[in-house]
Amino acid sequence: MSDDVPVYLKNGEQVKVNDHVYCSPSWDTRDGTPYSVARIMEFLPPADAPKGAAGRNFLYTRVRLAWYYRPSDVSDRPVADSRLLLAAIYSEVCDINQLRAKCHVVHRDKISDLSGWKKRPDRFYFNRLFDPYIKREFEVIPARDVRNLPDNIREVLISRYEYVVAEKEVIPDLTDQIRLCDSCSEWCPSPETVQCDRCKRFFHMHCVQPPLLAKPTRGYGWTCAPCSKKHEEEVDSHEVRPVVSAAPKVLKSNAPPARGRGRPRKDKSLADKQESFPVKHFKMWPFRYFGQYTVAEDTLDEEDLIFPRTATRQGPKYQANVPLAPDPYNYPPDIEERGGDSTVEVLGVINSLTDAEVAEVEACKKGLSNDPEVKSSVDWLTELIRRYSDAALAARPFTSVNMKYLSRLEKWKKNETPVFDKPFSHEEIVAFEDAIALHGPELRAVRDEVPNRSMPEIVRFYGHWKSGKLGEENRRLRRHGPPPKPINKQYESAAEREEGIHVGLSDDEGSIVAQPSKSPSCGACRTRETTTWWKAPKGLPTNVLCDQCGSNWRRYADLNVRPLRAEDALPSSKSKAIEKREGTPLTGPSTKRARTSASVQSTPPPAAPSAVTLLKCLACSKTGPLGKVLKCKKCHLRVHAGAVGATVDPAQLDNWTCELCENEETLEASINHDCLLCPRAGPEERRMKPWPPSDTLLRACKPTEGQGWTHVICAVFTPELTFTDAARLRLVEGMSTITRHRWTTKCCLCGEIEGAVIKCNDCPKEFHISCAWKQGHKFGFEIQPVKSSRRDTTIMTTFKGETGSMHAIISCKDHDRTKRDIYDICESNEGGETALQVYCQAYKQAPVSTAHGLLRKARRLDNILNIRTEGSTTSSTPDLIISTDPECCECKSHFSPAFYRADNGELYVESSTPSSSSMSPASDGKDYLYCHRCHFGRLEERANGSKAMGMMVS
Known part of the structure; x- marks a missing residue:
């Protein structure tokens, strides 16, 4: 895209290259952290735009930013100045919509009135x-202040860069006058220079006779030859040194100090000039490193790296101290010299084998293992090549190589080293992947999350894990082909070229609280009146901030929290009833005598408020304070309260227990906690305590109307199920209405037919909901627009300002969902309700107002029976008899969910429940009707009789 197209933020400000801006995603995404300050380096087209000149005709969608750090971001030391920043030679490409507003950042030396500069809004210096890689701070000085350089190097440095980055101890040498060698008249760089302690002249260390090998140690000085000779002559002459008159002593005076010229005059034109001060940039950077570890001549090269550097690890400090070799004529026979041929471990000699020997190796290799995964393992192949190489060097036949015992004793180790590591358990893999998501490839931090593994095991497993992820991606590409690259932005039109581009989020995007509580209070300054209420970061007494505190936190990371006092507390009902006369103080004098000494029974002072406890939710992997995220005191399940429909008294947050742990005491539902919609757990899984495990959301279960249990996500994402109380997600109903297709379809993830499956929203795959959760599929809710003609018949809801029909979405993790707005389970709106709560209250509420629970269950059963009866009319063997006045022939009862027919031969038809799998035809003859209870009682008697007869025959 052409560079002359202006770019405008949402607030109307125009931004261009090298402007400083606030950058931040939405409030929920950045998790309450303040805005970041950055400099615009360049505007970029979409990532899928064509390369070269063709991509310039596309609208800007990305921007490259050079970041600034706040001192609190890189260290724990407190900094009172909220306008102080740390520059960095670090850039990143971000979405252009993350730009918020303009700001101004200049160097300290460019500001004439610092106090006036900091009083103006959006001003930083x-x-x-700070270098984020070596984690060290450097000084930044103007390039013109560097004088101790040759003219050609200094001119190049000044013409390209505005500032120079160097260590603090190097700054005096750089800003000093140019230093020339007194012997050769060439420039003396600091690392190769020595200064005479008497005449203060400089010399190259190699120009001194004899040459100096090292500089004098700290506390000692060096003198040149003329000065040394002169000093020796003075000492030999025994002349008395002349007495140097001391400097006149300044007498102290009580007079006030002389007044200065006063504070700088506040000149607005000067301040505006400082904001727009031109800054030179070379390849988009205004500074480069020119410190202790820089070769000055390298600055002339345009491709020389500008990043800060550290000392190279060379020299005796970083090398091993190897003793001298023994006498070759008296070499100890019991010592094997390292580094010789006998100490080299041969890993492979395949390249030296003949073609016939290589063919023999390939033939022998096929019979060593039948496992294809083992044969493709790099560790196994490496060990196989080593063993074949040992056999070739020892002239043994290749058939003698055996790979049964996969361990070997290395030359310099005492214990055997296994070829394969012990397989990682499921818990270790989950902890490893969570640590990778949190720390990235910082494997030392990952190892702390998996304490039972050593560092080499973590490194090796990381390689295998990463290769496995790449293999899955390659298999998906081979199966489906590479995804098409859609051009998400079309060519710019002439009108867009003239008008410019309007980008960026507004400053209040997702941060303003439209409807706070009845009596809101600012979490910092305690004020109760403001024009706008902003969302507050975590850890404050309230979740809102006033307009001033909210702006100061977002822009300057400055938040002065005033401690909570008695008068700031909300008035109680008792205090409201007390009325004071006009003119009386709110806090009158106490009638009690002041306590003069501490008593044993005196009330202790109130404890200092403790730090806010942050918990990580197992549903969304985001942290939140205790209250929003609940933790079971028994099994330690951690989940957002809105994701499980829990309402807890703030005073009982520490005593909250999940429903499974609560049922272990009350026994109101089944003690078998397996989900009715998922495959049954094996005996090994049942031995896990607790079961289900508490480190996953599958621990969150809800009771059903039959005293069974089902996972919360299974109940929410199964369309046929509803809740008796959708607000609290209590008592799941409708288990019998799930279609037979769901029960008889095989899950594509676990391969089990048992349980009920659900179809992916983007492809024909069907799987159990719990299996999809374990595999990391996308769970969420999508709001789709509704046509005006269907709005009367469609339930519509509003979430985060978007109105339409809300749908529960489960999508495979391989699908591309970047162009869809799918809300996560725990994503909340302005009122604090999660997306799961909004969906359940709108679409999962059972009709409790129209019918009783038992009647709703009977109606669902009637629907099933009617369907089965209609289907059986076409058949010659109807399975159920529905008459006007049925009667059980055994108990004479007229009331039963269903009546069954049996003939004289005791043939019968099974009940039409979802679990039935076979039907037996009834013979002709006189019909007898049995109620539901008697029918199954006769079946049980018949089964017990058959079992007893079998025992007698055996």
Whole structure:
């Protein structure tokens, strides 16, 4: 895209390259952290736009930003100045819509009135640079202040860069006058220079006779030859040194100090000039490193790296101290010298084998293992090549190689080393993947999350795990082909070129609380009146901030929290009833005598408020304070309260227990906690305590109307199921209405037919909901627009300002969902309700107002029976008899969910329940009707009789 097209933020400000801006995603995404300050380096087209000149005709969708750090981001030391920043030679490409507003950042030396500069809004300054890779701070000085350089190097440095980055101890040498060698008249760089302690002249260390091998140690000085000779002559002459008159002593005076010229005059034109001060940039950077570890001549190269550097690890400090070799004529026979041929471990000599020997190796290799995964393992192949190489060097036949025992004793180790590591358990894999998501490839931090594994095991497993992920991606590409690259932005039109581009989020995007509580209070300054209420970061007494505190936190990371006092507390009902006369103080003098000494029974002072406890939700993997995220005191399940429909008294947050742990005491439902919609757990899984495990959301279960249990996500994402109380997600109903297709379809993830499956929203795959959750599929809710003609018959809801029909979405993790707005389970709106709560209250509420629970169950059963009866009319063997006045021939009862027919031969038809799988025809003859209870009682008697007869025959 052409560079002359202006870019406008949502607030109307125009931004261009090298402007400083606030950058931040939405409030929920950045988790309450303040805005970041950055400099615009360049505007970029979409990532899928064509390369080269063709991509310039596309609208800008990305921007490259050079970041600034706040001192609190890189260290724990407190910094009172909220306008102080740390520069960085670090850039990142971000979405252009993350730009918020413009700001101004200049170097400290460019500001004439610092106090006036900090009083103006959106003004920052810097004088140091932080390198995020070596984690060290450097000084930043103007390039013109560097004088101790040759003219050609200094001119190039000044023409390209505005600032120079160097260590603090190097700054005096750089800003000093140019230093020339007194012997050769060439420039003296600091690492190769020595200064005479008497005449203060500089010399190259190699120009001194004899040459100096090292500089004098700290506390000692060096003198040149003329100065040394002169000093020796003075000492030999025994002349008395002349007495140097001391400097006149300044007498102290009580007079006030001389007044200065006063504070700088507040000149608005000067301040505006400082904001727009031109700054030179070379390849988009205004500074480069020119410190202790820089070769000055390398600055002339345009491709020289500008990043800060550290000392190279060379020299005796970083090398091993190897003793001298023994006398070759008296070499100890029991010592094997390292580094010789006998100490080299041969890993492979395949390249030296003949073609016939290589063919023999390939033939022998096929019979060593039948496992294809083992044969493709790099560790197994490496060990196989080593053993074949040992056999070739020892002239043994290749058929003698055996791979049964996969361990070997290395030359310099005492214990055998296994070829394969012990397989990682499921819990270790989950902890490893969580640590990778949290720390990235910082494997030392990952190892702390998996304490039972050593560092080498973590490194090796990381390689296998990463290769496995790449293999899955390659198999998907081979199966479906590479995904098409859609051009998400079309060519710019002439009108867009003239009008410019309007980008960026507004400053209040997702941060303003439209409807706070009845009596809101700012979490920082305790004020109760403001024009706008902003969302507050975590850890404050309230979840809102006033307009001033909210703006200060987002822009300057400055939040002065005033401690809570008695008068700031909300008035109680008792205090409201007390009325004071006009003119009386709110806090009158106490009638009690002041306590003069501490008593044993005196009330202790109130404890200091403790730090806010942050818990990580197992549903969304986001942290939240205790209250929003609940933790079971028994099994330690951690989940957002809105994801399980829990309402807890704030005073009882520490005593909350999940429903499974609560049922272990009350025994109101079944003690078998297996989900009715998922495959049954094996005996090994049942031995796990607790079961289901508490480190996953599958621990969150809800009771059903038959005293069984089902997972919360299974109940929510199964269309046929409803809740008696959708607000609390209590008592799941409708289990019998799930279609037979769901019960008889095989899950594509676990291969089990048992349980009920659900179809992916984007492909024909069907799977159990719990299996999809374990595999990391996408769970969420999508709001789809509704046509005006269907709005009367469609239930519509509103979430985060979007209105339409809300749908529960389960999508395979391989699908591309970047162009769809899918809300997560725990994503909340302005009122604090999660997407799961909004969906359940709108679509999962059972009709409790129209019918009793038992009547609703009977109606569902009637629907099933009617369907079965209609289907059986075409057949010659109807399975159920529905008459006007049926009567059981055994108990004479007229009331039963169903009546069954049996003939004289005791043939019968099974009940039409979802679990029935076979039907037996009834013979002709006189019909007898049995009620539901008697029918199954006769079946049980018949089964017991058959079992007893079998025992007698055996």
